[in-house]
Amino acid sequence: MEDLKERDEQEHITAIQTPGALIMKRFLKNKLAVVGLVIIGFILIFCLIGPFFSPYGEYEIFYKDANGTEISMNDATSSEEGSVSKDGLELNLKAPISSKHLLGTDADGRDVFTRLMYGGRISLMFGFCVVILELLIGVALGGIAGYYGKWVDMVIMRLVDVFYCIPFLPLMLMISGVMASMKVPSQQKIYVLMIIMGALKWASVARLVRGQILSIREMEYMQAAKACGLKTSRIITKHLIPNVTSIIIVMATMDLGSVILTESTLSFLGVGLSFPYASWGNMVNAVNNSVIMKNYINIWLPPGIAILLLVMAFNFVGDGLRDAFDPKMKR
Structure with a gap:
């Protein structure tokens, strides 16, 4: 009987939850809210940590030489579409999706x-x-x-x-x-x-x-x-x-x-x-x-x-x- 009484008391104690725990429990029951939280977490990791692992810089421009070989240069200046850069290197504008550029390059040759x-x-x-x-x-x-x-x-x-x-x-x-x-x-x-x-x-x-x-x-x-x-x-x-x-x-x-x-x-x-x-x-x-x-x-x-x-x-x-x-x- 004493063991049963102690077990009931223990279950009663564990059943008591703090307001914070109740709020968290109700929040986690909302599937859309959990999905939203996961999406926010993924985007935060992608934007805040991702750049440290990116091989390219935010302003890095990509060029192609006469043989089609890609060359990158760090340059924050704007270039008009279709122009040819100094040293005869052509801007690699709007490159398609590839293993080097997962989403291609934009109209200024940036990743x-x-x-x-x-x-x-x-x-x-x-x-x-x-x-x-x-x-x-x-x-x-x-x-x-x-x-x-x-x-x-x-x-x-x-x-x-x-x-x-x-x-x-x-x-x-x-x-x-x-x-x-x-x-x-x-x-x-x-x-x-x-x-x-x-x-x-x-x-x-x-x-x-x-x-x-x-x-x-x-x-x-x-x-x-x-x-x-x-x-x-x-x-x-x-x-x-x-x-x-x-x-x-x-x-x-x-x-x-x-x-x-x-x-x-x-x-x-x-x-x-x-x-x-x-x-x-x-x-x-x-x-x-x-x-x-x-x-x-x-x-x-x-x-x-x-x-x-x-x-x-x-x-x-x-x-x-x-x-x-x-x-x-x-x-």
Whole structure:
């Protein structure tokens, strides 16, 4: 009897799970979320670790001599299609898929597979930096508006309304035109675009966080904390932030896909990262050439598929996290 009682107690202890374990269990039950997580993991490894094993550089241009032998040179300058380089070496433009070039070469004689890895780095860095910036601004202002209310809430919410009215794409086109006229280097341009986009996209985060805090601050345990004389900083860190963390995580995951898609769109339109630097958006821009679009799908299709998979994966993971954090979901 004692052994049976000890076994029952042990089973009861093991049956008790922490909130984190329950969230993970619900998340892993969502097959699409797991698939999305695997896709994100693969793309991260491909883009962050892959370039260390690539035999070619991001700007490496490939030439052919008179005998058809391929010669590579590190050159970050642009060359017009069909031109002949110095020393009589012809650019190896739009080479087909082969063992040397798994996705061929582009219209400038660069390895597409290698640039796909480096382009993914840019797109991922852009997405994470913009989301972090918008969360910092949005959570801070939304939290202040929700907690203090009254005129503070009114001022911040009117500011949110103003930012909602800003036409994003026309503004980005104007800013890009100004930077082009000022001859801002491409490397600096991408950082300016990240800051501007993060500063423009915080409004939705602030509105969501404000709504959550408005509902939380009226709960009994919050009123009890105030009645006990706890400092505002302690109430915010111990009671408010933990209760909005799940929503912030879900929103950040969903926004990552949206921001990466926006960056790709801007680069495709020519207002994002410019040549010779690679991003998935400006690689897809090759479809503007009708010859490449029809006859060389190996140049523009891989980055297009990569964008599709990454955005879809972040959406799957975001949906899975939203369902996992929801305490009303069926176990």
